[in-house]
Amino acid sequence: MLTRSLKDRLASRLMFLVTFSSSLIVFLIALALYARARPILTAKPLGELIFSSSWHPLKGEFGFYPFILGTLWVTALAMIISIPLSLLTAIYLAEYASARVRGVVKPLIDLLAGIPSVVYGLWGVLAVVPLIRDYVAPLMGRSLGFIPLFSAENLTGYSVLAGSIVLALMVFPIIISVAEEVFRSVPDGLREASLALGATRWQMVKHVVIRKALPGVVAAIVLGFSRAFGETMAVLMVVGNVAMIPSSIFDPAYPLTALIANNYGEMMSIPLYDSALLGAGLFLLLMVLCFNIMARIILRRVLREEW
Amino acid sequence: MDKRKEELIFQGLMIASALIVIGSLVFVLAVVVLKGLPALNLAMLTQTPKGGYYLGGEGGILNAITGSLCLAGGATVLALLLSLPIALFLQVYSGKSRFSEFARLSLDVLWGVPSIVYGAFGFTIMVFLRVRASLLGGVMALTLLELPIMSRALEEVISMVPLELKESAYALGATRLETAMRVVVRQCLPGILTAILLAFGRGIGDAASVLFTAGYTDSLPSSLFRPVASLPLAVFFQLATPFPEVQQRAYASALVLTIIVLLISLGCRLIGGRFTAHVIR
Numbered sequence: 001m002l003t004r005s006l007k008d009r010l011a012s013r014l015m016f017l018v019t020f021s022s023s024l025i026v027f028l029i030a031l032a033l034y035a036r037a038r039p040i041l042t043a044k045p046l047g048e049l050i051f052s053s054s055w056h057p058l059k060g061e062f063g064f065y066p067f068i069l070g071t072l073w074v075t076a077l078a079m080i081i082s083i084p085l086s087l088l089t090a091i092y093l094a095e096y097a098s099a100r101v102r103g104v105v106k107p108l109i110d111l112l113a114g115i116p117s118v119v120y121g122l123w124g125v126l127a128v129v130p131l132i133r134d135y136v137a138p139l140m141g142r143s144l145g146f147i148p149l150f151s152a153e154n155l156t157g158y159s160v161l162a163g164s165i166v167l168a169l170m171v172f173p174i175i176i177s178v179a180e181e182v183f184r185s186v187p188d189g190l191r192e193a194s195l196a197l198g199a200t201r202w203q204m205v206k207h208v209v210i211r212k213a214l215p216g217v218v219a220a221i222v223l224g225f226s227r228a229f230g231e232t233m234a235v236l237m238v239v240g241n242v243a244m245i246p247s248s249i250f251d252p253a254y255p256l257t258a259l260i261a262n263n264y265g266e267m268m269s270i271p272l273y274d275s276a277l278l279g280a281g282l283f284l285l286l287m288v289l290c291f292n293i294m295a296r297i298i299l300r301r302v303l304r305e306e307w
Numbered sequence: 308m309d310k311r312k313e314e315l316i317f318q319g320l321m322i323a324s325a326l327i328v329i330g331s332l333v334f335v336l337a338v339v340v341l342k343g344l345p346a347l348n349l350a351m352l353t354q355t356p357k358g359g360y361y362l363g364g365e366g367g368i369l370n371a372i373t374g375s376l377c378l379a380g381g382a383t384v385l386a387l388l389l390s391l392p393i394a395l396f397l398q399v400y401s402g403k404s405r406f407s408e409f410a411r412l413s414l415d416v417l418w419g420v421p422s423i424v425y426g427a428f429g430f431t432i433m434v435f436l437r438v439r440a441s442l443l444g445g446v447m448a449l450t451l452l453e454l455p456i457m458s459r460a461l462e463e464v465i466s467m468v469p470l471e472l473k474e475s476a477y478a479l480g481a482t483r484l485e486t487a488m489r490v491v492v493r494q495c496l497p498g499i500l501t502a503i504l505l506a507f508g509r510g511i512g513d514a515a516s517v518l519f520t521a522g523y524t525d526s527l528p529s530s531l532f533r534p535v536a537s538l539p540l541a542v543f544f545q546l547a548t549p550f551p552e553v554q555q556r557a558y559a560s561a562l563v564l565t566i567i568v569l570l571i572s573l574g575c576r577l578i579g580g581r582f583t584a585h586v587i588r
Contacts, residue, residue: 023413116512230421
């Protein structure tokens with residue numbers, strides 16, 4: 001009897017320890033990256049690191065501006081493509097689709113989430129890049145080229161747009177599954193009340209469901225954004241990796257993640273280089289942490305309310 | 308009249324969006340299969356790269372296939388060893404406390420950490436411990452990646468165990484540990500297997516976290532302290548060569564990886580109703 005309760009208590013302590021230390025991993029990662037990034041943070045003012053465009057590690061100049069902008073361009077465009085499509089799909093699945101349709105579509109969306117990022121990257125190289133190079137860029141360059149955003153001077157197809165399309169696909173499953181869960185958590189009573197007042201289904205969705213679910217939808221979008229923000233391999237393969245500030249969606253870009261993946265571990269002999277790359281990693285991590293913590297706290301509120 | 312029109316327009320938009328999303332999945336799979344299948348042959352699957360492989364010579368990607376299985380397998384075992392206690396603690400022991408809320412939030416946040424950051428962190432730790440790029444390093448980085456996926460999945464499964472079942476066990480005088488191991492775990496067996504497969508599938512497909520930590524080699528995995536090859540990196544490196552023959556092999560490698568991932572997710576679907584010998588309904 002004594003040994004049994006002793007075992008129980010021991011196991012409890014042990015499990016607590018595992019849980020506790022695992023929940024500290026995030027902080028440990030941030031701390032380790034900070035420790036390694038400190039040399040560059042003390043050597044250069046933060047403003048110069050973020051806003052300088054001159055990236056010459058050999059001369060000791062580490063301006064992350066083009067890379068930060070590269071990340072922002074690709075991520076923002078990916079979200080512009082992904083948000084409307086994912087939200088409409090999520091509303092369809094939550095409000096319109098029959099159980100049978102949902103039973104077919106949801107596993108497919110889960111499948112989309114499981115496809116490895118290099119496979120998306122390969123798809124980008126084989127399908128998206130040629131499509132942009134041969135059709136989209138020439139066509140839009142000719143018709144809308146006078147707008148700087150659509151000027152097609154880069155003829156390779158490896159571009160912000162290619163990266164964004166690949167990223168948009170990778171973000172679909174996240175936004176769809178979180179948003180669908182949020183929509184379904186809206187109580188039926190509200191829907192019925194709205195329908196009873198003579199609203200059509202879409203009016204009900206527009207005025208009741210979306211309004212009620214808004215914070216959760218924002219959280220879903222933020223989660224998708226942060227996934228796109230940190231995605232590496234797929235983007236790296238299609239975005240061109242030219243350290244310039246893009247001004248058109250057909251320009252190449254060089255996101256932070258690609259910068260780390262392409263250079264880390266190779267040029268350790270250059271002073272501060274490795275520190276600078278880990279600084280970039282720390283920046284990515286902190287951004288993603290902020291987004292995630294915000295989104296998770298909102299989601300917890302939203303989803304718990306109805307349970 | 309107007310609101311009917313709006314209804315129709317938006318219904319049309321929704322169905323179109325859903326079709327685009329599903330269509331993009333089909334598009335990706337179709338491209339991988341159509342490009343990969345012609346390049347796939349038995350030698351690809353059963354041989355390691357021979358001399359001149361990356362110039363178009365003989366050989367295959369057995370090194371990458373076995374390497375990936377070792378990496379993801381090792382990481383999945385480690386992640387399970389860590390996540391099962393976490394999930395049991397959060398569900399059976401601690402219940403709704405401040406601490407469990409914090410632990411859940413922290414694991415959810417960990418789930419969002421980009422895999423390149425796991426890779427960079429893993430590499431930093433390895434430099435600190437003076438370990439070279441190796442199977443061990445790759446397994447550690449992948450474990451970090453799989454841990455939040457698996458522990459959240461396990462926790463969800465465990466939370467489905469009916470309260471009556473646990474209470475019956477307690478009423479018979481079982482301790483929490485005995486209830487957890489003999490009742491809860493058995494009841495959840497299918498769900499636990501699904502969680503394992505899910506985590507394995509994510510682990511095997513991730514490239515950025517093994518890029519610096521596991522390295523790459525042409526030989527089969529032999530030791531924890533030697534570099535190993537992996538399928539995602541095989542795709543990546545072979546695609547980066549200028550030779551069309553080698554790029555073909557990248558397509559074939561991607562197809563192999565995709566097939567493994569698809570089989571795993573099919574396995575998850577099939578498990579649903581199996582392995583239920585000990586499950587009480």
